[in-house]
Amino acid sequence: MSDIGDVIHVVVAMDFSDALIQQIRDISPRLKVERHFPTVPDRVWLDAEVLYTGRTFPQPAQAPRLRWIQLHSAGVEHALKEPIIQAEDVEVTTTSGIHAAPMAEYCLEMMLAFNYRLKFMLELQAKAEWLKDPQKVLQPRELRGQTVGIVGYGNIGRELGRLCDALGMKVLAIKRDVMHPADDDSYREPGTGDPEGEIPQRLYPPEAITSMAKDCDYLVIAAPMTEKSKYLINADVLKSMKKTAVLINVARGAIINEADLISALAAEKIGGAALDVFEEEPLPNTSPLWHMDNVIITPHISGWTVNYHQKAVNVFTENLTRYLENRSLLNRLKRDRGY
Incomplete structure (x- = not known):
């Protein structure tokens, strides 16, 4: 200097x-x-x-x-x-x-979209179709009482944790160093996040991701892209998830093994996925993900405002x-x- x-x-x-x-x-x-x-x-x-x-x-x-x-x-x-x-x-x-607020809100948007089957309801609207028994078909469920697992408890994860906790959800999280939950060297917008790392009911190391994933209704990827995080979400993790669970990725596409995800979605081994990032961007129009009913795709926009x-x-x-x-x-x- x-x-x-x-x-x-x-x-x-x-x-x-x-x-x-x-x-x-x-x-x-x-x-x-x-x-x-x-x-x-x-x-x-x-x-x-x-x-x-x-x-x-x-x-x-x-x-x-x-x-x-x-x-x-x-x-x-x-x-x-x-x-x-x-x-x-x-x-x-x-x-x-600076991305924490919009990306956490995006994740909530996707959680609510799956909870209330928004994609299906928009399809009904496009056809001007009123269901005969909407309660039985749609079966909406509130977020309160559900469990969110956050992979990567940095700025984005901490803000999502704060919002989910306020909505009455159980918050679990993956953190590289579980012995030091506080974050005191990052920029944080006033009133956001969980600087002391007090919100998660349990912190897991990355190696224990399958143990956390099995308990989650929503598994949110908010971790940085590194050599260690590449394909962190693979067939083993997807197999451990609930059949009704939803995967949300706002981090980087290569953290998920896309082939394994497509197989799990096609076989309905998980409830669905909301994907804002992909290993190849733009996502090729040949990707099966475009045509899956249990997938919501957005064009890498979650962090923008x-x-x-x-x-x-x-x-x-x-x-x-x-x-x-x-x-x-x-x-x-x-x-x-x-x-």
């Missing part, structure tokens, strides 16, 4: 509005903030100390003074391929935390303030974990 009083060159490689750029500049007169999108000139890289970016990265030799990269996303798989991200003298942070850029800048300004004060940054990439 620059010495106190030195000018800090900040490069924003995003199409942020003038108002958002001004919000960043207003943090301190020490900041020289330049916006360059979609490309950054070579001369700008030379002085850059801080970079805010989505997918634009310099080669290490291009940016010899770069010390911190703030990503525009929570996921880092795309960035990990960049040599500059592997530089040990460059801090990397994410926007983890019309306020995304503003929420992302809120994380950046908080971290910029910490950077200026030489305090620890939030949402730091842990290279040994891959997220």
Whole structure:
């Protein structure tokens, strides 16, 4: 980091509005903030100390003074391929935390859709058909008293846990380190989440996922994509689930073995699936998932909100303030974990 009083060159490689750029500049007169999108000139890289970016990265030799990269996303798989991200003298942070509210609400949306058979009711509406015995056919059931298992108890999982707990559901969760349930180094929007990790009635390590899955009415995937989490949800896990259970994935497609899932859905070994992410995106129109009655498909939209850029800048300004004060940054990439 620059010495106190030195000018800090900040490069924003995003199409942020003038108002958002001004919000960043207003943090301190020490900041020289330049916006360059979609490309950054070579001369700008030379002085850059801080970079805010989505997918634009310099080669290490291009940016010899770069010390911190703030990503525009929570996921880092795309960035990990960049040599500059592997530089040990460059801090990397994410926007983890801003997705918690919309993604948790998406999960609730899907849980309610299956509980009340919304997809079937919309099909009836399209045919202008009124069921003769709707209570018997639809058999709606409230969420209260049901069990949700959350795979990945990070920001998204903690907000979903908070909402489900408020609705009277039993909350179980998978966490990498079950001995340390609290989270004190991540960005969190006020009033959201479960920072102390007190809500789940039980925390399980990833190795015990089948033990948790067998008790769940809803199994929600909200874990980061790493080598260890690839195909974490496979035939064994699906076999352990209740015949009525619903799988919801808002994380990454490759966490689920898609072939195993298709087989389980086709054989009605589980109740259904709500899928926002896929191993191949866009999902090919040849995929059997498109035509399954017990599947809801959405186009990788669960983490998006019309306020995304503003929420992302809120994380950046908080971290910029910490950077200026030489305090620890939030949402730091842990290279040994891959997220």
